[in-house]
Amino acid sequence: xxxxxxxxxxxxxxxxxxxIAINTIFGFFLTxxxxxxxxxxxxxxxxxxxxxxxxxxxxxxxxxxxxxGSYFSYLLALFQILFVLAFWLNGxxxxxCNINLQSVNFPLVISGLIASFVNDYVKKAYN
Amino acid sequence: xxxxxxxxxxxxxxxxxPSKYTSVALLGNPNVGKTSLFNALTGARQYVANWPGVTxxxxxxxxxxxxxxxxxxxxxxxxxxxxTSIDEKVARDYLIYESPDLVVVVxxxxxxxxxxxxxxxxxxxxxxxxxxINSIDEAKKAGIKIDSKELSKHLGIPVVLTSAFTGxxxxxxxxxxxxxxxxxxxxHYLFPERIEKLISKLSSSLKLKKELENFDTRWLSIKxxxxxxxxxxLTGIDPGADYSADIANSRYEFIKELLKDSYRDSEKHYWDLxxxxxxxxxxxxxxxxxxxxxxxxxxxxxxxxxxxxxxLIEMGFNALGAFVDKSVPIPWLASLxxxxxxxxxxxxxxxxxxxxxxxxxxxxxEETGYLPRAAFVIDRxxxxxxxxxxxxxxxLLGFGCNVSSIMSTRxxxxxxxxxxxxxxxxxxxxxxxxxxxxxxxxxxxxxAAGLAIFSLYVFSVLFTFASALLFNxxxxxxxxxxxxxxxxxxxxxTIRSLMLYTWNRGKHFLxxxxxxxxxxxxxxxxxxxxxxxxxxxxxASILGKSLEPLFRPLGFTWQMVTALIFGGAAKEVxxxxxxxxxxxxxxxxxxxxATLASQITPPVAFGFLIFVLLxxxxxxxIAAIKNESGSWKYVWITVLYGLGIAYLLALITRxxxxxxx
Ligand SMILES: Nc1nc2c(ncn2[C@@H]2O[C@H](COP(=O)(O)OP(=O)(O)OP(=O)(O)O)[C@@H](O)[C@H]2O)c(=O)[nH]1
Ligand SMILES: [Mg+2]
Numbered sequence: 001x002x003x004x005x006x007x008x009x010x011x012x013x014x015x016x017x018x019x020i021a022i023n024t025i026f027g028f029f030l031t032x033x034x035x036x037x038x039x040x041x042x043x044x045x046x047x048x049x050x051x052x053x054x055x056x057x058x059x060x061x062x063x064x065x066x067x068x069g070s071y072f073s074y075l076l077a078l079f080q081i082l083f084v085l086a087f088w089l090n091g092x093x094x095x096x097c098n099i100n101l102q103s104v105n106f107p108l109v110i111s112g113l114i115a116s117f118v119n120d121y122v123k124k125a126y127n
Numbered sequence: 128x129x130x131x132x133x134x135x136x137x138x139x140x141x142x143x144x145p146s147k148y149t150s151v152a153l154l155g156n157p158n159v160g161k162t163s164l165f166n167a168l169t170g171a172r173q174y175v176a177n178w179p180g181v182t183x184x185x186x187x188x189x190x191x192x193x194x195x196x197x198x199x200x201x202x203x204x205x206x207x208x209x210x211t212s213i214d215e216k217v218a219r220d221y222l223i224y225e226s227p228d229l230v231v232v233v234x235x236x237x238x239x240x241x242x243x244x245x246x247x248x249x250x251x252x253x254x255x256x257x258x259x260i261n262s263i264d265e266a267k268k269a270g271i272k273i274d275s276k277e278l279s280k281h282l283g284i285p286v287v288l289t290s291a292f293t294g295x296x297x298x299x300x301x302x303x304x305x306x307x308x309x310x311x312x313x314x315h316y317l318f319p320e321r322i323e324k325l326i327s328k329l330s331s332s333l334k335l336k337k338e339l340e341n342f343d344t345r346w347l348s349i350k351x352x353x354x355x356x357x358x359x360x361l362t363g364i365d366p367g368a369d370y371s372a373d374i375a376n377s378r379y380e381f382i383k384e385l386l387k388d389s390y391r392d393s394e395k396h397y398w399d400l401x402x403x404x405x406x407x408x409x410x411x412x413x414x415x416x417x418x419x420x421x422x423x424x425x426x427x428x429x430x431x432x433x434x435x436x437x438x439l440i441e442m443g444f445n446a447l448g449a450f451v452d453k454s455v456p457i458p459w460l461a462s463l464x465x466x467x468x469x470x471x472x473x474x475x476x477x478x479x480x481x482x483x484x485x486x487x488x489x490x491x492x493e494e495t496g497y498l499p500r501a502a503f504v505i506d507r508x509x510x511x512x513x514x515x516x517x518x519x520x521x522x523l524l525g526f527g528c529n530v531s532s533i534m535s536t537r538x539x540x541x542x543x544x545x546x547x548x549x550x551x552x553x554x555x556x557x558x559x560x561x562x563x564x565x566x567x568x569x570x571x572x573x574x575a576a577g578l579a580i581f582s583l584y585v586f587s588v589l590f591t592f593a594s595a596l597l598f599n600x601x602x603x604x605x606x607x608x609x610x611x612x613x614x615x616x617x618x619x620x621t622i623r624s625l626m627l628y629t630w631n632r633g634k635h636f637l638x639x640x641x642x643x644x645x646x647x648x649x650x651x652x653x654x655x656x657x658x659x660x661x662x663x664x665x666x667a668s669i670l671g672k673s674l675e676p677l678f679r680p681l682g683f684t685w686q687m688v689t690a691l692i693f694g695g696a697a698k699e700v701x702x703x704x705x706x707x708x709x710x711x712x713x714x715x716x717x718x719x720x721a722t723l724a725s726q727i728t729p730p731v732a733f734g735f736l737i738f739v740l741l742x743x744x745x746x747x748x749i750a751a752i753k754n755e756s757g758s759w760k761y762v763w764i765t766v767l768y769g770l771g772i773a774y775l776l777a778l779i780t781r782x783x784x785x786x787x788x
Pocket of ligand 1: 156204494
């Protein structure tokens, strides 16, 4: 995996997750506002950002940030899916429908799934 | 709690076994898999986790193999036989003073060189030693090759490659134990001549001492040359110069020689997955943020994912209660069963999914090896509070149960730091408080319930830190011990081990539900039924109302006060008491749980939760504080301090909340 690709991916995900963080905090697009969770997503963005701060002389360190960052994004998406599922199930049991398109936070879920592919790819480089 | 519990059981077994049992001690560095092997050999289910210092007391189990019965003893991990902390001393003392028939030195295949150091020390002490090289599955994966025959030839003792994970080599280990228990071996390896001469000189003078005839004189001599304090005192001889560096060096030399032909490392070790992960999660600033994020996810998961299951169980109990109410003809009995037993215990059982999910999450943190990293990251913050990251690790374990957190302080070698950690441990929000949080939060905070719960957890950590700082200032002027903890390598936990972990810890909760909580529920029911059959004029109300004025500034109702009193038995009892006092459907005068929401405001409710978090710990925790600190003085300090601050903060919460909401 080339250093350049790592840099590109880091930049991409850093920006993407920052946007999603802001979006989640304020609830602009396809999500309900959830400030604390937004902050958590922002921490994820920071993992990528700090990767960009690592010196170019240590490509492995940059790659480490991509590895952890992408895993983190994947976990967040997974968490979100399970969260919505549990929420829906609870409504179902109590006999009402309590979710809509907004509650899913699709931007987060989709980016997380993309991140999981990136994670697989980076991890392969280690074995 | 479960720790001390099973220890007693083990001890019982220990006293009834006849002497024809062959005793086998499992000794080794921390975290090499001694307990895992112990479980594999005996079928026990002792606590296993991926960080050094899990086992703090010796455990005994039995194994039958061939025509023999073995008593297997699992010991706390230790790096050397010159012990510094309480748990290491357990291992050393057992080996030296109780002299088991066999010793299995367990080592880590991925870290063989370091772990062989202890083996040499054991070989200096005694014979009948077996070397078990564990985690061979991981070593194979990493491309490490170990020639056990070659090793065995050079060392003169049986060497077995094992994996407690896959079960590989366990049979061989049993076979080796059987063989040695029949014949026995004793080997010596030699130090350089200069040291050997000193040894033999000392040995001959030691042989003249009658009182030392139970000890190996060669070993005593080596320890004297190393200036081991205990042996210096024991023998009353002072050899003068300190040869410990020379002796250590020759041990290392020997190990190097030994491994030259029998151990082949793989080349690709360097910047592996472990290092990469650690680079990020132990980053100076990022590490703290990541830790915070993980904690948030853990508690959010605990609250949200359990909700549907909680709802189901709740409905089940409601139906059961209604059924009993209808089908039992005697009114007081129906009330006892449906309101006391089913209502009380049921209210607690409802939270079983939350508790199990919490333990599952903690299990993942412990088994992957993340926990010591969190301690490492916080270490710098802790240092300013004169504590080390090691104390923080104990505190983290308190999220499960405060008792296990207090027990785990045994691995802290600095006595003052240990006491401070014990004193503040009760303020970490344990799993038993969770049901109270969930019950109250879901009534008062609706959608923000998850957030309310998380903020209680954050508050509990911050408060614990602040208290540690205070206790350090007031009681001691000590310095923290630097955190010396080996970071274990990351492991992917298996489903089986996670299940085992979760069940082991969660089971305790169920046991409590069937004992303490059941008993407390019945007592509460009796108190709220008698003498008049009306809650409002019952004993419970007299008790609660007599203390209620004291809590009037905080806005607590008499039912809440009564629940708090009974919460001393176990914090979950607060939930069962509240649900009986408010919800007992067949007792006249009960207001129903929903009325709680109209009686008190959300700030009062939050103040109540803070009070529940900080006021006196449950009996089990108090007993643990007494035992581990060795003095009632410390119990009083932490209990009175907790009560006082709980009152103050609940008051402040009410005032501030009242001003803003
Ligand atoms: N892959 C693998 N993991 C193992 C093996 N044996 C133990 N482990 C893991 O190693 C970690 C430590 O195991 P324990 O049995 O608690 O180690 P211990 O030596 O008793 O540790 P202390 O009590 O802290 O001294 C756990 O995460 C186990 O799951 C093994 O053979 N293979
Ligand atoms: Mg152990």
